[in-house]
Amino acid sequence: MSRPSPQAVWLAFLLSLIGALVLQLVELPDSLSAARPLWMPLMLAYWALREPQLPALVPAFLLGLMLDVLYAAPLGQHALGLVVVVYLVVRLRSFFIIFPLWQATVALVPAWVLYCFLMYWIDGATQHEAEVWLRWLPAISTTLFWPLLWSVMEMIRQPGGDDD
Amino acid sequence: MIRIAPCGRGLYAFGHFQAAPPDGTPLNSLHDSYHRPLFPRGPGLGLRTLLLMAVALTLIFYDMRGDSLKPARAWTAWSLTPVLWLASVPAQLVDMARGIDTRNSIEQQNAALKQQQFVLSAQLSKMEALAAENRRLRELLASSAQLGDQVLVAEIIAVNQDPYRHQITLNRGSRDGVYRGQALVDAYGIMGQIVDVAPNTCKALLVTDPDHGIPVEINRTGLQTIAVGLGDERGLRLPFLPSNADIKNGDLLVSSSLGGRFPAGYPVGKVYDVKPVAGEHFMEAYAYPAARLNQGRQALLVWNHSVETDADAAAAAETAADQDQPQPGAPAANKPPAPAPIAAPMSKPPTTPTRKPATAAAPTQTPAVAEPASRPDMKPTP
Numbered sequence: 001m002s003r004p005s006p007q008a009v010w011l012a013f014l015l016s017l018i019g020a021l022v023l024q025l026v027e028l029p030d031s032l033s034a035a036r037p038l039w040m041p042l043m044l045a046y047w048a049l050r051e052p053q054l055p056a057l058v059p060a061f062l063l064g065l066m067l068d069v070l071y072a073a074p075l076g077q078h079a080l081g082l083v084v085v086v087y088l089v090v091r092l093r094s095f096f097i098i099f100p101l102w103q104a105t106v107a108l109v110p111a112w113v114l115y116c117f118l119m120y121w122i123d124g125a126t127q128h129e130a131e132v133w134l135r136w137l138p139a140i141s142t143t144l145f146w147p148l149l150w151s152v153m154e155m156i157r158q159p160g161g162d163d164d
Numbered sequence: 165m166i167r168i169a170p171c172g173r174g175l176y177a178f179g180h181f182q183a184a185p186p187d188g189t190p191l192n193s194l195h196d197s198y199h200r201p202l203f204p205r206g207p208g209l210g211l212r213t214l215l216l217m218a219v220a221l222t223l224i225f226y227d228m229r230g231d232s233l234k235p236a237r238a239w240t241a242w243s244l245t246p247v248l249w250l251a252s253v254p255a256q257l258v259d260m261a262r263g264i265d266t267r268n269s270i271e272q273q274n275a276a277l278k279q280q281q282f283v284l285s286a287q288l289s290k291m292e293a294l295a296a297e298n299r300r301l302r303e304l305l306a307s308s309a310q311l312g313d314q315v316l317v318a319e320i321i322a323v324n325q326d327p328y329r330h331q332i333t334l335n336r337g338s339r340d341g342v343y344r345g346q347a348l349v350d351a352y353g354i355m356g357q358i359v360d361v362a363p364n365t366c367k368a369l370l371v372t373d374p375d376h377g378i379p380v381e382i383n384r385t386g387l388q389t390i391a392v393g394l395g396d397e398r399g400l401r402l403p404f405l406p407s408n409a410d411i412k413n414g415d416l417l418v419s420s421s422l423g424g425r426f427p428a429g430y431p432v433g434k435v436y437d438v439k440p441v442a443g444e445h446f447m448e449a450y451a452y453p454a455a456r457l458n459q460g461r462q463a464l465l466v467w468n469h470s471v472e473t474d475a476d477a478a479a480a481a482e483t484a485a486d487q488d489q490p491q492p493g494a495p496a497a498n499k500p501p502a503p504a505p506i507a508a509p510m511s512k513p514p515t516t517p518t519r520k521p522a523t524a525a526a527p528t529q530t531p532a533v534a535e536p537a538s539r540p541d542m543k544p545t546p
Contacts, residue, residue, distance in 0.1 A: 018247070025251035025325055030458070034327045057209070061216045065223075069240040070248070071326045072360065072367055075233055076223030083220065087213040123328070126228050129374045129395060131328065 004157070009051055012157060016043055017063060025070060035137040037145040040067060040078070041085045041115050045108065046153055048089040049096055060086045074126050081118040085111050105146045112139040238362040245365070248322050248333070314467040316340060318348075320460075321365065328395060330356075330373035330457070336465060337364040345425055347466045353431035353454030354378065354419050355463055368463070371432065371453050372399055380432050381420040385410045388420055391432060391451060400433050402449040411438055411449055427468045431455075 004012075020043035028036055040063060048056045064079025071078070088111050089096065096104050113136070120135045207215070227233050265273075316336060324331035336342050338361045346358040348368045356376060360367035369376050374395035380402075381388050387409060391400040405411060415435040421428035433451035440447045 021247055022251045025248065025322075027252070027255040027323060027325065030327075033325060036325065057212055057216060061220070064220070066240065066244060066247075069237050070244060071324060072329060072331055073326070074224045075227040075237060076220035080217055080220035080224070083213055083216045087209065090209060122224060126224070127375075128328070131396065134327070 009054070013047055013051070013054055013059075016047070016153070017059065019043075021063065021066065024067065034131075034134045035141045037141040038112060038115060038138050040064075040082060041112065042142055042145060042149050044082060044086050045089045045111065046149060048086050049093060050153075052090065052093055056086050056090065057083060074122065077119065077122045080122070081115045084118060085115050088114070101147050101150060105143060108146060109139065109143050112142045115139075234360075237360070241360075241362045241365065252322060316342075316465045318463050318465050320463060328374075330370040330376075330393065330395070331359070332368050332370065332463075334366050334368060334463060334465070335364070337362050337366050339363055341467075342366045342465060347419075347426045347468060349430055349464050349466055350455045350460060350462070352456055353433070354426060355455040355457060357425060358465070370457050371455070372396070372457060378426060378432060379420045379422040380417040382411055383416040383418050387411065388422060391417060394450075398450065399453045400451040402435075402451065403446075405447045405449060407440060407445055407447050409447060411435060411447075413438065417451055417454075425468070427466055
């Protein structure tokens, strides 16, 4: 019943974001790496839905810059995508939060597709050609990982029961 | 107080309708930060998002236009080293698990390696004689061309996980004298070039990246052209070849010194397909890269002495200054900066052995010094 203290929430927030950053960088076999789920948008969307009082927008921007540096992408590319995704989720939170998990999974698909499109568009605008069709694979894998991430995060945060 | 004891949201909300407790204790059991403020202050969500998006777009614009953001990038990369290290742990574990071999296979491998080493050392001994002969002939010709390139072994510490960017991170940086545009080779050919230098690490763009182009020469005919990356595992594309160009399957592409980036003569790839472009007056050829880009953990950084960029000279002067500090009395401190780029990386252990005898002749590389030094040698010979 009792909610965790704000300090604990912040700690969990930062730790999980670092975890997502690491997951985003872990080496995968070549055949799977195109289908890597978008861990960063996933994690940020989870927090934006679950703890609306956290200011997720600025961390999203900063983490996007870190991702740009780590991926050697144009500085600001991932930052832009993450900010847009977080904005959408926060804006439509009242809409997402009433759904059961599987419906929320479907309802979030446009957000992932939008993120993929932004990455594709900026790559195109900065003359970095890439395979067109494989770019949309992460949207599918991210959708599949959403229920998993939600349940695992809930389990870690409230072992043995749900709050309010 | 007792009637608003926290025992569920319904009762809790009910508590709100009751009169507030006289002593002014808070009704809510929730912490303050969980309340949505009734009258929010500061810019709203939409405005903040717009602001951040504008900042991101400005950053993208400036990053594409110039190098002004390079230092920020380098320092962020440096501070994110622990994250990279953490991300490489699973791959290292997989490597360790794969490293467990049976004794039998190790013995077989050992025998094969011994045999290979025997053959190679025989070839090397012949090569040393040839190199010495070649050096003597070149000294006679007063040529400044070098035989053995100066190299530095670098470890590949990370691979870019964006499937559309073929980049690797190496454990050498500006402190080792690495400069932007430096060529990177492995035992089989050219791997790519350095695009980003941080103090301790550097990023290299592989030849198969769609952003990469390399001037090449077809070994059989000497035809000069450019090979650009395809962006997938298939390798390289040679666009805009004249339709009567003499090129066929199996031709070896070697690096050309045009453009001044790459040392000449290293293998780049092997042509596997030549086809005319429909409706155009030129042909296209496709080649597999010669370097084994997705195998191995080491790469060689090559110093290309024929053209040293300003950045290299600056970086080398910096390292030379670092090295001078322990022995300030050394006469090297008041030398002109010209030999510094040569002297600084020379002190690194993994240079090729053929360079050792040439140390004394190293300053002859700068043309100004080379002319007077070698002309007297030239005079008696004819």
